[in-house]
Amino acid sequence: MQTLSSGEMSVVNEHDIVLSRQAVRRMSQQQGFSLVDQTKMVTAASELARNTVIYGGGGIVKWAMLSDGIKRGLRLTFEDKGPGIANLELAMTDGWSSGKGLGLGLTGTRRLVNEFEIESIVGVGTRVVITRWK
Amino acid sequence: MDRIPILRMGEFLLVTIQVDMQDQLALRLQDDLTNAIEKKGAKGVLVDISALEMIDSFMGRMISDMSGMAKILDAKTVLVGMQPAVAITLVELGLSLPGVATALNVERGMQLLRHAMSESSDDANTIKR
Amino acid sequence: MASKGTLVSALQTRRKEILGNWLQQLEHASAAAKGRLSAKDVAKQADEFLNVLAATAQAHGTDDIGAAGWQPVRAFLEDLSRQRVLAGFSSDETATFIFSLKRPIFDALRQECAKDADKLANETWAASELVDKLGLHTIKTFQISREEVIGRQQTELLELSTPVVKLWDGILALPMIGTLDSARTQVVMESLLRKIVETESQIAIIDITGVPTVDTLVAQHLLKTVTAIRLMGADCIISGVRPQIAQTIVHLGVDLQGVTTKANLADALALALKRNGVSFTKQ
Numbered sequence: 001m002q003t004l005s006s007g008e009m010s011v012v013n014e015h016d017i018v019l020s021r022q023a024v025r026r027m028s029q030q031q032g033f034s035l036v037d038q039t040k041m042v043t044a045a046s047e048l049a050r051n052t053v054i055y056g057g058g059g060i061v062k063w064a065m066l067s068d069g070i071k072r073g074l075r076l077t078f079e080d081k082g083p084g085i086a087n088l089e090l091a092m093t094d095g096w097s098s099g100k101g102l103g104l105g106l107t108g109t110r111r112l113v114n115e116f117e118i119e120s121i122v123g124v125g126t127r128v129v130i131t132r133w134k
Numbered sequence: 135m136d137r138i139p140i141l142r143m144g145e146f147l148l149v150t151i152q153v154d155m156q157d158q159l160a161l162r163l164q165d166d167l168t169n170a171i172e173k174k175g176a177k178g179v180l181v182d183i184s185a186l187e188m189i190d191s192f193m194g195r196m197i198s199d200m201s202g203m204a205k206i207l208d209a210k211t212v213l214v215g216m217q218p219a220v221a222i223t224l225v226e227l228g229l230s231l232p233g234v235a236t237a238l239n240v241e242r243g244m245q246l247l248r249h250a251m252s253e254s255s256d257d258a259n260t261i262k263r
Numbered sequence: 264m265a266s267k268g269t270l271v272s273a274l275q276t277r278r279k280e281i282l283g284n285w286l287q288q289l290e291h292a293s294a295a296a297k298g299r300l301s302a303k304d305v306a307k308q309a310d311e312f313l314n315v316l317a318a319t320a321q322a323h324g325t326d327d328i329g330a331a332g333w334q335p336v337r338a339f340l341e342d343l344s345r346q347r348v349l350a351g352f353s354s355d356e357t358a359t360f361i362f363s364l365k366r367p368i369f370d371a372l373r374q375e376c377a378k379d380a381d382k383l384a385n386e387t388w389a390a391s392e393l394v395d396k397l398g399l400h401t402i403k404t405f406q407i408s409r410e411e412v413i414g415r416q417q418t419e420l421l422e423l424s425t426p427v428v429k430l431w432d433g434i435l436a437l438p439m440i441g442t443l444d445s446a447r448t449q450v451v452m453e454s455l456l457r458k459i460v461e462t463e464s465q466i467a468i469i470d471i472t473g474v475p476t477v478d479t480l481v482a483q484h485l486l487k488t489v490t491a492i493r494l495m496g497a498d499c500i501i502s503g504v505r506p507q508i509a510q511t512i513v514h515l516g517v518d519l520q521g522v523t524t525k526a527n528l529a530d531a532l533a534l535a536l537k538r539n540g541v542s543f544t545k546q
Binding site: 014015017018021022025035036038039040042043046047050107108109111112 | 154156157158187188189190191192218219220222223226227228229
């Protein structure tokens with residue numbers, strides 16, 4: 001698996017959410033994703049970016065455009081040093097909400113991508129990695 | 135200061151959302167819209183999202199909220215022109231925007247609103263009798 | 264440890280010789296097999312490959328073909344594999360293109376190393392390893408390309424097996440035949456929604472007469488499709504609901520969320536026409 005290119009962006013305020021959406025749209029197009037897949041990736045990124053800003057106290061998103069010669073993918077890692085999620089299992093079930101959410105938690109986002117990993121330690125922070133393949 | 139314009143379309147209001155909305159803009163729109171409904175006595179609001187390439191849960195909630203506020207002010211909201219890719223993504227995300235009426239385009243949206251209004255005025259007439 | 268120099272210089276200085284030899288080998292192995300590729304095309308490809316190989320070996324050494332500098336060579340092999348897949352070659356026919364490069368290179372090395380037997384042995388081994396790696400890369404990408412082609416064909420098949428039909432102005436029908444899994448649902452949703460926008464249709468009738476079983480998953484997929492249609496502003500009627508399916512739906516506790524269901528397509532069409540304000544009079 002090769003990383004064609006990678007980088008990171010800060011995700012600290014509202015404006016950053018918009019910027020990261022635009023960047024993800026560009027990268028998805030570059031990797032040749034279909035319109036529906038682009039939209040899914042951009043939406044997933046928007047959800048996670050928002051979580052990072054609002055619940056995580058701000059953080060970063062690391063991106064990587066991948067290729068194994070034929071298959072192309074896009075991997076995004078959202079990291080923050082926020083309060084962390086106490087009960088990950090509960091958070092991952094539909095209908096969970098910690099206040100401002102729509103009760104969707106992260107399960108909705110997980111359905112939009114091919115690979116989804118989440119790590120969260122209370123008092124330390126949260127990391128979510130999503131990957132979408134063409 | 136950016137504001138999303140609210141236009142008058144006959145007896146209804148038309149809001150065309152084109153930009154990637156940030157929270158501030160969204161809250162301002164809700165404010166402007168509720169004020170406009172009251173000021174113009176509008177009974178219907180058309181929200182044109184045909185230019186929106188993405189709707190996340192925040193946007194979804196904002197749209198639901200706007201619809202709810204309009205309803206309390208006795209105006210019906212119709213969401214028009216959702217792109218297929220957006221609809222598919224919303225469904226996958228688990229959002230179905232209950233309570234928000236939808237139409238394929240502005241024209242159909244207006245038909246829907248007129249129909250809804252004539253039905254409610256029928257009710258009003260029946261009561262009078 | 265073989266010196267980078269010898270193989271690289273052999274590739275540069277004896278390129279014409281190697282090319283000639285190689286083409287002979289290829290003809291032997293009838294790589295232009297059954298006229299799928301003209302001898303001229305093969306010659307051109309061989310020539311181009313040798314060029315990029317020689318240049319890359321010179322610039323980046325021959326130790327690691329996975330390195331960034333070897334990208335042009337890998338890309339060349341990937342293109343080659345893809346072409347061969349589409350032309351109907353088998354994987355070993357394709358790999359032969361690379362492996363038959365060994366003999367010509369060994370011959371060239373023998374010339375370069377003259378009387379130095381040790382040197383020749385080392386160089387030959389290094390060259391053999393290099394060609395093996397390149398050959399393996401070719402086979403690997405061949406497999407991947409072939410899977411891609413099959414995948415694409417499957418998608419096309421899926422699309423073909425779920426045709427969207429216009430029954431009337433503003434009324435579309437989608438007869439579903441076979442099982443409804445998540446891959447199929449995606450394809451169905453995309454083509455149906457697209458058609459709705461294109462034809463500005465008000466109502467989509469999904470006929471499930473041909474769907475053998477409706478379990479929770481199938482019901483979920485159906486509901487997803489219905490929800491998407493409604494979000495866009497059109498409406499949906501499900502037809503072809505057999506008694507068994509009605510029982511299953513109730514037993515499973517599936518909430519159809521107000522979607523109208525009809526026993527057959529005719530009834531669904533009648534309802535759709537009525538909703539659209541269309542009526543017929545008998546003459």
